[in-house]
Amino acid sequence: MRLDNDLVEFVDEIVSSGRERSRAAVVARALERERRRMAATRDAEILETTGADPELEGLAEHAARIAVDR
Numbered sequence: 024m025r026l027d028n029d030l031v032e033f034v035d036e037i038v039s040s041g042r043e044r045s046r047a048a049v050v051a052r053a054l055e056r057e058r059r060r061m062a063a064t065r066d067a068e069i070l071e072t073t074g075a076d077p078e079l080e081g082l083a084e085h086a087a088r089i090a091v092d093r
Contacts, residue, residue: 024050 026034034049043049 034046037043037049038046043052
């Protein structure tokens with residue numbers, strides 16, 4: 024895979040800062056993030072077309088009220 028020099032420099036900065044262990048790790052993280060973004064976009068488009076699922080609305084409301092451990 025070939026990347027523009029400015030992207031390679033950016034990736035190298037991330038690795039040299041210690042935020043990631045390798046160039047491959049940076050690329051893998053970015054691709055995973057993009058995959059999740061695309062799936063969320065697809066899900067939003069489906070929801071917009073079909074409307075909310077009445078069986079899941081109550082569950083979503085309940086889940087939104089529950090405190091999340093971080």
